[in-house]
Amino acid sequence: KQEVTQIPAALSVPEGENLVLNCSFTDSAIYNLQWFRQDPGKGLTSLLLIQSSQREQTSGRLNASLDKSSGRSTLYIAASQPGDSATYLCAALDTGRRALTFGSGTRLQVQP
């Protein structure tokens, strides 16, 4: 059964810092790895999707990488802003079952 782990569980940084969020997964038989953002009490917003054959994806200040062989993904946020404060979730889409397995998330607080 797929297990997804995220480190750190919480992170507080001053505005302007570059930061890295880590995600690891146990089963490399995945279609893709996705990163989501969730604001308190809200639904999930898709940030980036990396297909299993890809190494990285970029969107604005966000860059996500995938190393399927080692079961790891990272989300890099450049020049962080207070508006980036949220919980960031990674999720793996297994080839066996067509549903996402989520990590427990990293709660990010960017201080002005």
Place this chain on the structure above:
Amino acid sequence: DTEVTQTPKHLVMGMTNKKSLKCEQHMGHRAMYWYKQKAKKPPELMFVYSYEKLSINESVPSRFSPECPNSSLLNLHLHALQPEDSALYLCASSQDRGHQETQYFGPGTRLLVL
């Protein structure tokens, strides 16, 4: 339109009530999902519908009954719930295209069972 809508936004119900959660998407997606999210926990899959047929049931108690009347609608019927069922219920949809698949999530229904 990349929106998944859910109604109601909030729901309070007693343990003897019957209620339904509704989810709608107009993106032509053929897969729809129900997830349950407890406070400070990640979403956990409950059900998956693919082409209007139930394809995954993650051993969810029968007091939760999903229904997919057509390709755009997904319901979750609730009956005789327990207080521990209080959570955020998220609906999602996707094109069901494997490696390119992105799931789009609705804002959720926050359920409180008294």
